[in-house]
Amino acid sequence: MSRSETLFAAAKNHIPGGVNSPVRAFKGVGGDPIFFKSGKGAYLIDEDDRQYIDYVGSWGPMILGHGNPAIIRAVQEAAERGLSFGAPTAIEVEMAYKVCDIFPGMDMVRMVSSGTEATMSAIRLARGYTGRDKIVKFEGCYHGHADSLLVKAGSGALTLGVPNSPGVPASVAEHTLTLEYNNSDQVRELFNTIGGEIACIIVEPVAGNMNCIPPVPGFLECLREVCDQSGAVLILDEVMTGFRVSLSGAQGYYGIEPDLTTLGKVIGGGMPVGAFGGKKVIMDCIAPTGPVYQAGTLSGNPVAMAAGLAMIDGVSTAGFYESLSQKAASLMQGLQGAADAAGIPFTTNQVGGMFGFFFSDEKAINRFEQVTRCNLERFQKFYHLMLDNGVYLAPSAYEAGFVSSAHRDTELEQTINIAHKVMQQL
Numbered sequence: 539m540s541r542s543e544t545l546f547a548a549a550k551n552h553i554p555g556g557v558n559s560p561v562r563a564f565k566g567v568g569g570d571p572i573f574f575k576s577g578k579g580a581y582l583i584d585e586d587d588r589q590y591i592d593y594v595g596s597w598g599p600m601i602l603g604h605g606n607p608a609i610i611r612a613v614q615e616a617a618e619r620g621l622s623f624g625a626p627t628a629i630e631v632e633m634a635y636k637v638c639d640i641f642p643g644m645d646m647v648r649m650v651s652s653g654t655e656a657t658m659s660a661i662r663l664a665r666g667y668t669g670r671d672k673i674v675k676f677e678g679c680y681h682g683h684a685d686s687l688l689v690k691a692g693s694g695a696l697t698l699g700v701p702n703s704p705g706v707p708a709s710v711a712e713h714t715l716t717l718e719y720n721n722s723d724q725v726r727e728l729f730n731t732i733g734g735e736i737a738c739i740i741v742e743p744v745a746g747n748m749n750c751i752p753p754v755p756g757f758l759e760c761l762r763e764v765c766d767q768s769g770a771v772l773i774l775d776e777v778m779t780g781f782r783v784s785l786s787g788a789q790g791y792y793g794i795e796p797d798l799t800t801l802g803k804v805i806g807g808g809m810p811v812g813a814f815g816g817k818k819v820i821m822d823c824i825a826p827t828g829p830v831y832q833a834g835t836l837s838g839n840p841v842a843m844a845a846g847l848a849m850i851d852g853v854s855t856a857g858f859y860e861s862l863s864q865k866a867a868s869l870m871q872g873l874q875g876a877a878d879a880a881g882i883p884f885t886t887n888q889v890g891g892m893f894g895f896f897f898s899d900e901k902a903i904n905r906f907e908q909v910t911r912c913n914l915e916r917f918q919k920f921y922h923l924m925l926d927n928g929v930y931l932a933p934s935a936y937e938a939g940f941v942s943s944a945h946r947d948t949e950l951e952q953t954i955n956i957a958h959k960v961m962q963q964l
């Protein structure tokens with residue numbers, strides 16, 4: 539048995555399914571997950587000393603590649619000063635100023651420890667601020683695992699076939715109204731009927747949890763418009779897209795100003811961090827200023843803030859996002875070329891440093907339902923052949939992929955060459 543197999547067998551004895559987050563379990567592709575022991579730049583090394591070019595990047599955070607020296611140094615120095623105080627620190631103030639500076643519509647921000655906490659808190663805040671219960675989300679979007687958001691959810695919930703999780707009371711789920719992503723007509727119809735009862739819309743401004751689906755022109759603008767008309771709060775969930783598709787996320791990229799923004803992943807530099815922030819009039823409703831309760835023992839943790847600030851410094855350099863986007867675009871062009879050469883129906887999407895590919899003969903994929911029609915069997919075969927050749931992709935057809943600044947032409951070309959070989963075997 540390989541060391542990964544041995545570890546997986548042991549893990550299953552004491553960790554449900556052998557993993558601490560379901561999508562890692564390889565249920566979406568079959569076979570056993572790989573256990574990793576280290577990462578450097580664009581590469582991951584597994585427990586059996588095999589090396590992989592990594593396009594998961596810890597599901598987004600590792601935008602500078604693994605083991606970035608500036609981040610490691612920042613973490614080491616912060617750890618020397620103290621791991622946690624449970625009291626205010628200067629570095630939290632620095633982080634708040636930095637984030638509010640980068641996101642123009644954000645007057646105030648509260649740090650938390652995960653994307654789930656950020657979205658859950660933002661929803662509660664929107665409800666508290668508006669005094670309304672109903673929320674709107676989109677099928678296939680994933681916003682973490684808070685009860686009210688596990689309704690027609692994407693990511694691991696979709697991969698495992700449980701988009702509506704047992705354990706969520708019907709009395710909670712009934713307040714979550716789910717519409718089709720990129721369908722503005724449905725949005726307008728709902729808001730024309732009950733707009734005054736809706737607390738918020740929460741949306742992934744580029745969906746990355748049903749593979750990668752960019753917004754069609756006019757969709758995000760429509761969400762802004764109906765929220766303005768109805769008094770509902772527009773929450774852009776930028777846990778994945780923040781600092782990823784541009785420095786100021788999808789809101790900067792598409793020019794849409796939300797009322798609230800949720801952040802995670804890149805903002806923590808690989809440490810467990812999330813954040814939610816937005817307009818002062820709404821953020822003032824949060825305790826201790828206002829009555830909407832929200833708290834966290836480790837929120838604003840100094841080591842995590844140090845990692846996040848070093849990461850933000852790293853992505854704030856001139857030309858960073860142009861270069862990142864170019865890498866993702868050339869990877870997608872290369873994969874498309876490999877599929878075309880092999881006569882395999884194939885389509886790609888890409889925004890900034892995130893990408894998606896589809897085994898489909900449809901030329902443009904922008905709806906959830908199109909994603910579900912893709913050739914899953916072919917994806918699974920492709921996945922394992924790429925893996926066998928040293929390329930680590932997200933182990934599900936419902937996840938976006940990510941490049942980092944550490945992916946050089948060498949790694950991209952090697953991946954494309956492998957894809958040429960693999961596509962011929964499908």
Ligand SMILES: Cc1ncc(COP(=O)(O)O)c(C=O)c1O
Pocket residue numbers: 652653654655657680681682683742746747775776777778802803812
């Ligand atoms: C868009 C989006 N929102 C929220 C979350 C939840 O974040 P976390 O896994 O850190 O709880 C994720 C990822 O998991 C995500 O991709």
Ligand SMILES: N[C@H](C=O)CCC(=O)O
Pocket residue numbers: 559560561562597680693694746747778937
């Ligand atoms: N799609 C998820 C985050 O974006 C994957 C991470 C996880 O749930 O483990």
